[in-house]
Amino acid sequence: MKIVLVGFMGSGKSTVGELLSEKLSIPFVDLDSVIVERIGLSIPQIFKKEGEAFFREKEREFLIEELKKRSDFILSTGGGAPAYRDNMEVINSSATSVFLHADFETLYGRISGDRNRPLASLDREKLRELYLKRLPFYRKAHFTVDTSGKSPNEVVNEIISLLNGGRGKSSL
Ligand code: S3P
Numbered sequence: 001m002k003i004v005l006v007g008f009m010g011s012g013k014s015t016v017g018e019l020l021s022e023k024l025s026i027p028f029v030d031l032d033s034v035i036v037e038r039i040g041l042s043i044p045q046i047f048k049k050e051g052e053a054f055f056r057e058k059e060r061e062f063l064i065e066e067l068k069k070r071s072d073f074i075l076s077t078g079g080g081a082p083a084y085r086d087n088m089e090v091i092n093s094s095a096t097s098v099f100l101h102a103d104f105e106t107l108y109g110r111i112s113g114d115r116n117r118p119l120a121s122l123d124r125e126k127l128r129e130l131y132l133k134r135l136p137f138y139r140k141a142h143f144t145v146d147t148s149g150k151s152p153n154e155v156v157n158e159i160i161s162l163l164n165g166g167r168g169k170s171s172l
Contacts, residue, residue: 002073010106014032016155017076026073031077043055060081096142097140098143101144
């Protein structure tokens with residue numbers, strides 16, 4: 001089973017992805033970590049030295065590679081990946097995608113001032129614009145889970161239930 005988690009920065013893709021991977025015994029891959037390993041620089045360093053356009057092209061290249069590499073994985077993507085070129089179509093044609101939805105204020109509270117996220121240093125209004133601009137891309141996902149007020153464990157159980165056609169018990 002190939003599952004791709006999408007959503008804005010701070011939506012819990014990595015936390016939920018790791019937990020889901022444990023529960024389903026499917027390997028977890030974090031696309032940001034793949035980029036950092038392959039380029040040999042941290043994300044803020046890549047943005048600073050090479051620029052965002054370079055980052056987006058590498059992100060797309062590694063995304064396509066990761067989607068082809070294994071038959072089973074939980075892949076968490078960076079918040080900007082679904083909104084670049086036709087990445088969302090690429091994701092949807094080779095995996096089951098899940099959008100982790102949260103309202104902007106919740107996300108802003110989690111990410112503002114995070115030095116590991118170059119775009120989190122944008123001011124509140126610019127970040128809100130980015131969030132609104134990206135929502136239609138995230139909405140293309142096969143499934144949406146509203147994460148508001150839910151623990152990572154509850155979100156994971158909901159994803160499993162959705163993947164099972166709403167029956168709740170895992171037959172994956
Ligand atoms: C980005 C989100 C980050 C990371 C990079 C750019 C974005 O990933 O890919 O900082 O454009 O939203 P997370 O969503 O895991 O924070």
